[in-house]
Amino acid sequence: MPDTSRHAIITGAARGLGLAIAQALAAQGHRISLWDRDRAAVEAAAHHLGAHAQTMDVTNPASIAAALTASEAALGPADILVANAGITGPNHLTEDYPVDAWRQVIDIDLTGVFLCCQAVLPGMRARDWGRIINIASIAGKEGNPNAAAYSAAKAGVIALTKSIGKETATTGIRVNCVTPAAVETELFTQMTTEQIAWMKSKIPMGRFGLPSEVAALVTWLASEACSFSTGAVFDCSGGRATY
Numbered sequence: 001m002p003d004t005s006r007h008a009i010i011t012g013a014a015r016g017l018g019l020a021i022a023q024a025l026a027a028q029g030h031r032i033s034l035w036d037r038d039r040a041a042v043e044a045a046a047h048h049l050g051a052h053a054q055t056m057d058v059t060n061p062a063s064i065a066a067a068l069t070a071s072e073a074a075l076g077p078a079d080i081l082v083a084n085a086g087i088t089g090p091n092h093l094t095e096d097y098p099v100d101a102w103r104q105v106i107d108i109d110l111t112g113v114f115l116c117c118q119a120v121l122p123g124m125r126a127r128d129w130g131r132i133i134n135i136a137s138i139a140g141k142e143g144n145p146n147a148a149a150y151s152a153a154k155a156g157v158i159a160l161t162k163s164i165g166k167e168t169a170t171t172g173i174r175v176n177c178v179t180p181a182a183v184e185t186e187l188f189t190q191m192t193t194e195q196i197a198w199m200k201s202k203i204p205m206g207r208f209g210l211p212s213e214v215a216a217l218v219t220w221l222a223s224e225a226c227s228f229s230t231g232a233v234f235d236c237s238g239g240r241a242t243y
Contacts (some may be wrong), residue, residue: 006131007075008222009033009068011058011116012085014041016185017135020211021082022049024219030080033071037085058085058112064119077127080222081120083113084135086153088190091146102149109153114160121164121173130173131222134161135214138181138237146195154179158233165231174230176221181237183209204239 008025012018013034022045026032032051036042039055046053052074056067072078089105090098113134124130139147140154161177168175182188182199200208214236220226221234235241 005029005031006079006222007031007033007071007077008080008082009035009071009078009116009120010082010084011035011112014038014045016187017180017183017211017214018082018084019045019049020215021084021218022051024212024215025080025082025222026051028219028223030222031075033067033075033078035067035071035085058083058116059107061115061119064115068119072123077123078120079124079127079129080131080133081116082133082135082218082222083116083157085112086135086187088147088187089149090190091192091195093146094148097148105149106153106156109150110156110160113157117160117164117175121168124173125168125171128172130168131226132161132164132173132175133218133221134175134177136161136177136179136233138179138235138240141179141233141241141243144195144199161233162231169230174221174226176226176229176232176234178214178217178221178234178236179241180209180214180235181240183211183214185211202240203237207238209236209238 008030010022013022014036034046034051035054042053054067057063086109134157136157137154139151140158143151165175
């Protein structure tokens, strides 16, 4: 089966980085399923892109199962998963961080990635081919101050990716993650101006990343060409990453 006929599912795909990734994969000829909890936004994005839309919740296994069934009925078996859905959560010192907000960030940003990976892996194993790309963050490597939940969740995504990559290394499945530095999207509306300025100050290039730059990396990780990389972490950080 050529790359141009793959079925790619992107979570958190109604806008921002997820939509940019969907657009880049569509440009490669892939069949696209957009998954998001915002019904109006995801349906509008799908209409514009000519994609399949599913309103769903990445924290709910039943919702994921229903979305996968509907997407596969519409576009065939899921070959590619880009687990992108996430929130930043509020900015507080750890001792002041609201417990409910901590749980929400971990539930969406880490458990949601685990549940989506868990859902697509059996089919990928049965077909002996798959590409999973989890969207982590440079915060998962370095830990951002005043963002304990986000940093912890993204560190968990990195470790989860490495674990699944080792479990599937002898199959045709490749599992990798991308760790962008700050990319200017609507997520910035969840952050303080001080946090945004701090993030920019840490990037040697002196600018934020573009969604299209992360999307270009994801398209390679989703391709046949990504054949000897699995359980790996790919930086897109404007020089911020030190390892």
